[in-house]
Amino acid sequence: MSWRIGIDTGGTFTDLVALNDITGEEKVLKTSSTPEDPSQAFLNGIQGFLEEIDVSATDISMLLHGTTVATNAVLEAKYSRLGLIVSKGYRDMLEVARQNVPGEFGAISYWIKPPRIVPLELVRETDGRLNYRGEELRPLDEEGIRIAAREYRELGVKAIAVSFIHSYQNPAHEERAREIIQEEYPECFVSISSDVIREYREYERTLTTCLNTGLMPLLSTYLDRLGERTKEAGTQAPLYVMKSSGGVATASELIKRPIAASLSGPAAGVIAAAAISNAAGIEDVLTLDMGGTSTDMALIEGGIPRLLTEGKIDIYDIKAPMIDMTTVGAGGGSIAWLAGSKALRVGPQSAGSTPGPVCYGRGGTEPTITDANLVLGRIPPYLLGGEIPLDRQAAYEAIKTKIADPLGLSVEKAAAGILEIATQNIATGIRVVSVRRGRDPRSYALFPFGGAGGLLVSPVANALDMRSILVPTSPGATAAAGLLYSDVRVDHVITDVQREDELNSSRLDEEFVEVRDRVTKDLEGQGFTIDRIRVQAFIDMRYVGQAYEIRVPLSIVEGSIVDTLADAIKGFHVAHEDQYGYSYENKSLVEIVNIGVTGFGQLAPPEQRPRQYSDRKWSDFLKFTRPLYINDLGDYVNCPVYDRPTEPISEMLSGPAVIEQYDTTTVVEPGWQVAVNEFGHLLITRNDKEER
Structure with missing residues (x-):
């Protein structure tokens, strides 16, 4: 039992990183995500690993998983129909909410509050009251709880949230209410606020508890399915799932508090970035996780990711520890389109993995960021080492028809415009987690990862006047690697x-x-x-x-x-x-x-082992040259394309250059230079001798 496996399920690809605890050997695999059943991609990853390494499933000691199931359920309002039991007089708590109005200084003059997560007709009040110290003023109306539980059963409600005033000081009434509900309706999921979040502010506590309750049936079904999948693969290894806070939890624990996994997927990558950059001696980092659907950004200071005690998921304010992140709709599959005034827009709509970008040849018709990168020579005519061929001509025609011709631009200018808008969207997101938090991005290193992270990293750094970039060894699988670094x-x-x-x-x-x-x-x-x-x-x-x-x-x-x-x-x-x-x-x-x-x-994180610098030169890794469009020049240049070195190289390579590997491509723009540090990471720095 020597292999630990981290599996991160994204919107487009599912990434797997396996680490041998004895030898230190690491394996990276990617497989297409299966949105209709995410557990299938999880199983495909395990089976692909077992076939490639030729080991037994019994050699797997631990499985760690990052998932967007909870996030997507909230975003798409696909959580279970639920009931809510509150203290008498608090039936409209979710309606009253807070006085906050969106917009700068509450500038929006006409605003409709978000829809209730629990319809008013499914809210029940009960007598029983505690004071602010948790002392009982009136006993709990136990018969009222029984009646409510029976009504919910007759209505087919599968999950019930309980949130009483001042229960954060004394959970006795809520705990008794849960016992009664389970007696009357044992197959129902029940969540009480004093278990989910034992803090005051009844609106946030109640809303968080409702979201937690609504996710319980979904996460229970999903995690049970994962358990079946692991048995199907032949392993009895324990399963841990990433939480929004950057830690992991056992599957059984997470079923009780699924709200803790509301930002499970993006959190793992930030944990990896902190561990990797710390080992490289860089403690202050801004992360850029660019996948197929969106880009997530976070701030790491002093080697520690910035944490929030509350945050927002879609339209809902929740109270739960989470890494401070912001997201923009600028992933590889983000669609470029023209607004009514012929203004070019990119995202937030995404082509995902199905049908995917036009160049995938799976029926996609709308041009995407990936199509623009292909047309401009920034990526090869294939992905994953040739597993997914890409059709450059189809991408060219889509950009020409949908964007270039309507705007009266060349295809190259249109494609460059798509990337420029994506770059500015990402830079704006980074400013949210840095400048708006009182931090100057120029004092930080940029840490790109995700399958598309290395493609726009130089333009983003230019937009923010940053001076250094650290690209990990397997950018496309960094989130999966982060699972292995989590406790x-x-x-x-x-x-x-x-x-x-x-x-x-x-x-x-x-x-x-x-x-x-x-x-x-x-x-x-x-x-x-x-x-x-x-x-x-x-x-x-x-x-x-x-x-x-x-x-x-x-x-x-x-x-x-x-x-x-x-x-x-x-x-x-x-x-x-x-x-x-x-x-x-x-x-x-x-x-x-x-x-x-x-x-x-503590789960014992992987050891990062520095290696000796090699005598080899960048020229030893040169594959060929291909045309790369440089926007500042308005033309293509003959650009060298390199295999990514797997060993440290001190020689500096000046851009433009394209560095390819199995899971991603890194583009080094003019004005930047790159070396490989002792851990195998690409260290890209500003070349002050050249004009940008």
């Missing part, structure tokens, strides 16, 4: 609002012990012994009178929280200054809002 992660939080001048220290310590023990118990339940568990405490703080808080780490595992509070408050002032440009130190009191603990069950 099992558990987050638990308790809300207790206290001002710094009115602290109840004994209560804080009791709550810290409670939440730490919950984290430890969860990890032990997932098979980890105490020596493989690491915990990190944190505290959410704000100035008195503020509405939202900032998370600050606590340097404590044992002992009293109060002993570390002074340092935490200083850290809060620094974090506030960093995030907002000012602080109120010595001017305003600070208050604690939440106490939390993050726990990690």
